[in-house]
Amino acid sequence: MINKTEPLLEVKDLKKYFPLRKAFLKKGKGSVRAIDGVSFSIQEGGSFGLVGESGSGKTTVARAILRLVEPTEGKVLWKGQDICPFSESEMKELRRNMQMIFQDPYSSLNPRKTVFNIVAEPLKIHKRIKGRKLRERVEALLEIVGLKREHMFRYPHELSGGQKQRVGIARALSLQPKLLILDEPTSALDVSVQAQMLNFLESLQEKMKLTYLFISHNLAVIRYTCDVVAVMYLGKIVEMGGAESIFSSPRHPYTKALVSAVPLPQAEQPETAILLEGDIPSATHIPHGCRFHTRCPEKIGAICESSEPNTNYFPDGSQVDCHLF
Amino acid sequence: MKEGLSFLTRMKEERESQIRDIRLTIYTLSRSPLSVIGFLLILLFFVITLIGPWIITYPQDIKGAVHMDQKLKPPSRAHPFGTDEVGRDIYSRVVIGTQLSLQIGLIIIVVAMGIGVPLGILAGYLGGWVNNLIMRVTDIFLSVPGLLLALAIVGALGPGIKNAMIALSIVWWPGYVRLVQGKTLSLREESFVEAAKSIGASRFRIIFSHILPNCTSPIIVKASMDMGMAILFAANLGFIGVGAQPPMPEWGAMISVGRNYLPDHWWMATFPGVAILITVLGFNLLGDGLRDVLDPQSRGQIR
Amino acid sequence: MRPVLEIKDLKIEFDTFEGTSHVLERVSFALEKGDTLGLVGETGCGKSITAKAILRLLPVPPARIPSGEILFEGQDLLKKSEEEMRQIRGSKIAMVFQDPMTFLNPVFTIEEQLVDVILAHGKKNGSGHREKRPDRNQALTTAIERLKEVKIPDPQFRIKSYPHEFSGGMRQRVLIAMALSHAPQILIADEPTTALDVTIQAQILKLIHELVQTHGHSVLLISHDLGVVAKVCKRIAVMYAGNIVESCSTVQLFKKSLHPYTRGLLNSILTFSKREETTQGIKGVIPDLIHPPSGCRFHPRCQSMKDICQEEKPPMIEFEEGHWVSCHLYH
Numbered sequence: 001m002i003n004k005t006e007p008l009l010e011v012k013d014l015k016k017y018f019p020l021r022k023a024f025l026k027k028g029k030g031s032v033r034a035i036d037g038v039s040f041s042i043q044e045g046g047s048f049g050l051v052g053e054s055g056s057g058k059t060t061v062a063r064a065i066l067r068l069v070e071p072t073e074g075k076v077l078w079k080g081q082d083i084c085p086f087s088e089s090e091m092k093e094l095r096r097n098m099q100m101i102f103q104d105p106y107s108s109l110n111p112r113k114t115v116f117n118i119v120a121e122p123l124k125i126h127k128r129i130k131g132r133k134l135r136e137r138v139e140a141l142l143e144i145v146g147l148k149r150e151h152m153f154r155y156p157h158e159l160s161g162g163q164k165q166r167v168g169i170a171r172a173l174s175l176q177p178k179l180l181i182l183d184e185p186t187s188a189l190d191v192s193v194q195a196q197m198l199n200f201l202e203s204l205q206e207k208m209k210l211t212y213l214f215i216s217h218n219l220a221v222i223r224y225t226c227d228v229v230a231v232m233y234l235g236k237i238v239e240m241g242g243a244e245s246i247f248s249s250p251r252h253p254y255t256k257a258l259v260s261a262v263p264l265p266q267a268e269q270p271e272t273a274i275l276l277e278g279d280i281p282s283a284t285h286i287p288h289g290c291r292f293h294t295r296c297p298e299k300i301g302a303i304c305e306s307s308e309p310n311t312n313y314f315p316d317g318s319q320v321d322c323h324l325f
Numbered sequence: 326m327k328e329g330l331s332f333l334t335r336m337k338e339e340r341e342s343q344i345r346d347i348r349l350t351i352y353t354l355s356r357s358p359l360s361v362i363g364f365l366l367i368l369l370f371f372v373i374t375l376i377g378p379w380i381i382t383y384p385q386d387i388k389g390a391v392h393m394d395q396k397l398k399p400p401s402r403a404h405p406f407g408t409d410e411v412g413r414d415i416y417s418r419v420v421i422g423t424q425l426s427l428q429i430g431l432i433i434i435v436v437a438m439g440i441g442v443p444l445g446i447l448a449g450y451l452g453g454w455v456n457n458l459i460m461r462v463t464d465i466f467l468s469v470p471g472l473l474l475a476l477a478i479v480g481a482l483g484p485g486i487k488n489a490m491i492a493l494s495i496v497w498w499p500g501y502v503r504l505v506q507g508k509t510l511s512l513r514e515e516s517f518v519e520a521a522k523s524i525g526a527s528r529f530r531i532i533f534s535h536i537l538p539n540c541t542s543p544i545i546v547k548a549s550m551d552m553g554m555a556i557l558f559a560a561n562l563g564f565i566g567v568g569a570q571p572p573m574p575e576w577g578a579m580i581s582v583g584r585n586y587l588p589d590h591w592w593m594a595t596f597p598g599v600a601i602l603i604t605v606l607g608f609n610l611l612g613d614g615l616r617d618v619l620d621p622q623s624r625g626q627i628r
Numbered sequence: 629m630r631p632v633l634e635i636k637d638l639k640i641e642f643d644t645f646e647g648t649s650h651v652l653e654r655v656s657f658a659l660e661k662g663d664t665l666g667l668v669g670e671t672g673c674g675k676s677i678t679a680k681a682i683l684r685l686l687p688v689p690p691a692r693i694p695s696g697e698i699l700f701e702g703q704d705l706l707k708k709s710e711e712e713m714r715q716i717r718g719s720k721i722a723m724v725f726q727d728p729m730t731f732l733n734p735v736f737t738i739e740e741q742l743v744d745v746i747l748a749h750g751k752k753n754g755s756g757h758r759e760k761r762p763d764r765n766q767a768l769t770t771a772i773e774r775l776k777e778v779k780i781p782d783p784q785f786r787i788k789s790y791p792h793e794f795s796g797g798m799r800q801r802v803l804i805a806m807a808l809s810h811a812p813q814i815l816i817a818d819e820p821t822t823a824l825d826v827t828i829q830a831q832i833l834k835l836i837h838e839l840v841q842t843h844g845h846s847v848l849l850i851s852h853d854l855g856v857v858a859k860v861c862k863r864i865a866v867m868y869a870g871n872i873v874e875s876c877s878t879v880q881l882f883k884k885s886l887h888p889y890t891r892g893l894l895n896s897i898l899t900f901s902k903r904e905e906t907t908q909g910i911k912g913v914i915p916d917l918i919h920p921p922s923g924c925r926f927h928p929r930c931q932s933m934k935d936i937c938q939e940e941k942p943p944m945i946e947f948e949e950g951h952w953v954s955c956h957l958y959h
Contacts, residue, residue, distance in 0.1 A: 223900060
């Protein structure tokens with residue numbers, strides 16, 4: 001984070017509000033504040049992790065970066081340039097640099113297309129390659145992700161979850177992007193395959209000089225793969241910093257609760273688990289003041305209910321949004 | 326030489342999945358005896374359509390011939406279905422009627438799909454005012470019972486098989502809009518459509534290459550059931566007298582005339598009636614069977 | 629003490645398009661009264677099928693149960709009639725499923741659904757005969773009590789809500805309340821927290837733990853997550869490709885697992901407590917159950933494979949007290 005070079009991707013005060021449609025009575029506006037002022041930056045070649053539970057807004061951040069949803073406010077800077085005002089055709093050009101690997105391998109592949117067509121499609125759209133050259137490119141891509149020629153003309157329903165995920169990766173790699181956004185890349189996979197997939201993604205990153213933005217609710221996956229982590233709650237980043245320090249000595253009460261809630265596969269179970277009371281509030285009724293105060297075990301008092309905490313920065317580059325600091 | 330060989334292996338690879346799919350379809354279809362019956366009936370229907378001209382005994386009886394000396398003869402060896410009021414062989418007319426029915430049914434369904442499917446996809450994908458406009462117009466058409474609407478249109482245009490087909494196409498297209506719009510709405514939210522957007526696919530590409538191919542299953546099911554119903558409706562119009570006009574060997578028209586000769590000369594109305602029954606039943610059963618086949622839930626893959 | 633549930637040599641087959649799938653080869657395990665047993669395995673190992681088989685929820689064609697016994701309090705459930713099973717389901721053996729949304733009817737309120745369940749089994753009676761049906765008001769009171777037990781706030785008001793008005797964690801609590809409404813002997817929980825967020829999962833697991841301690845139900849918890857199972861269960865049985873490969877106490881599993889698959893699994897899971905250097909998976913893929921490997925089904929992927937592993941299926945032996953394993957390395 002203390003880096004002189006310009007980050008590859010920077011997000012500044014990003015907001016996305018989804019309007020709530022009121023049926024008859026038009027009194028009062030409501031909106032789902034999915035992201036409410038998110039800022040972070042990713043260095044080239046790095047692995048950035050975005051962690052959070054449902055309603056945290058992490059998936060919306062990914063979609064906003066790719067402009068699959070339009071940000072309500074804020075900036076998305078690609079190599080220093082704000083891409084939010086880009087037109088459709090400018091975005092099309094830009095999409096070659098940023099690709100996404102979707103969460104559910106079962107629905108992110110068109111069931112009516114063969115593996116070949118799925119992987120070839122980006123090439124057909126952008127590079128207009130045809131015939132033998134196209135076939136060779138697709139074969140090379142499939143080889144990179146570890147699929148064989150015999151898979152090329154299969155349909156998605158004939159592949160296993162891990163294989164489907166690899167097809168998605170091949171598709172994303174076809175345009176040689178610089179940034180890969182990975183939305184829960186392993187949550188649909190079996191345990192014994194998850195580690196393989198993550199190792200593969202790591203070697204891929206080295207080989208193809210990729211930058212990763214990982215999105216997951218699985219803390220173990222994020223800890224295994226990312227250098228920098230941001231923890232999100234109800235649309236805001238509550239804590240951000242180096243992966244190791246965030247997970248081994250978390251500062252924000254939510255991060256602490258999250259870390260202690262992960263069930264550890266070991267014989268001795270820690271006695272003290274920080275249990276949060278109640279449910280995650282709905283994004284339509286975000287609590288006043290600090291959004292976490294309704295469940296916070298370390299709540300100070302009135303200040304948490306009335307004012308949103310400011311970001312506190314620490315010398316090692318990490319930050320926390322909490323009144324305790 | 327090597328290029329040629331690899332071409333063959335390529336073809337084989339490409340088709341492997343499709344072959345597996347077809348085998349699975351056949352397996353699933355064969356699980357249900359009713360679908361098999363439906364399939365066989367339709368097969369019979371198509372076979373007769375194809376070889377019709379070669380198996381009829383009195384080709385001249387199809388349209389104009391009149392043999393008053395042969396009139397109203399009951400079923401016999403020479404005339405397995407008997408003869409009608411002007412002496413024409415009913416068997417030959419029923420067989421050729423098959424061809425006619427197929428033509429009628431196909432044209433109606435194809436035109437209805439041609440109008441309905443694109444409108445449905447546009448409405449579903451574009452949403453907003455386009456969706457509202459198309460769906461409201463569709464609703465207006467759907468609010469009138471099909472046969473009545475067809476009658477009204479034919480009433481305006483005048484009787485005849487051509488006008489009957491136009492009327493029935495107009496009755497049929499809204500059903501496809503509804504079906505396809507609903508399917509498109511649900512497909513629009515699927516991950517793979519989002520993925521297509523993220524790789525830079527244009528709206529056009531998404532609609533034609535991603536959404537449309539995934540709509541084909543419900544369309545096929547509907548089309549196969551509709552075929553039977555379209556033929557039935559055409560026969561209804563013919564029966565009332567506003568569809569096919571005599572001397573066309575259309576089943577409905579034949580029943581219309583034969584009705585007057587019941588019950589003594591029962592064969593005039595019965596055989597065309599049975600033909601309609603078998604055809605509509607066959608298409609319905611087949612449609613049901615296809616629905617089971619194409620429904621991903623019941624494709625018999627236990628994981 | 630006779631175990632409250634005993635599965636003996638259960639074999640299940642499924643008819644599919646491509647042939648017969650041998651989903652369970654020979655499954656045997658026992659659940660002691662008041663115990664919590666975790667059934668662990670990856671996709672396709674047969675754990676869910678085993679759970680459904682206990683309650684006879686499998687569709688009998690295409691499923692077939694050619695051999696085996698499922699003994700509940702000494703009686704073989706496979707030999708019971710459908711009517712007898714209906715008496716058992718929900719009242720003596722209850723099940724909680726993975727996705728609470730699909731298991732609650734969206735058009736009825738929680739009140740209607742919960743009261744329905746309570747009324748369905750009437751008053752418990754040894755002969756399985758319904759004596760005096762509680763009336764709706766009594767059932768409503770009971771329902772509210774149950775919701776209190778699973779810690780749903782303001783239950784007398786929230787009971788009137790529809791399922792979609794509840795969050796995932798709340799719905800799961802409702803399902804647990806429904807399952808426990810007749811004080812069943814056995815609670816089967818099939819991936820009860822997989823669809824929930826981490827912090828909510830922790831709450832639900834604690835709830836299950838507490839309820840079990842208060843009421844003494846025996847619990848069969850099915851999960852692919854060894855962490856979840858470690859938190860709730862005293863004993864664990866590991867399944868692979870339709871067989872139990874190892875069955876022991878939780879401590880024994882994590883401290884000295886025996887079976888190569890268990891070891892491989894433990895090595896390949898990402899542990900959160902420290903950053904691993906690299907974690908290996910298990911080489912190979914889950915076998916095709918239509919043409920399963922001969923002998924020990926794990927042999928194609930096993931690092932310690934011997935010749936005998938291909939030929940003979942290893943028997944289940946008690947290697948040390950309470951620790952059973954099915955592997956040629958140990959006999």
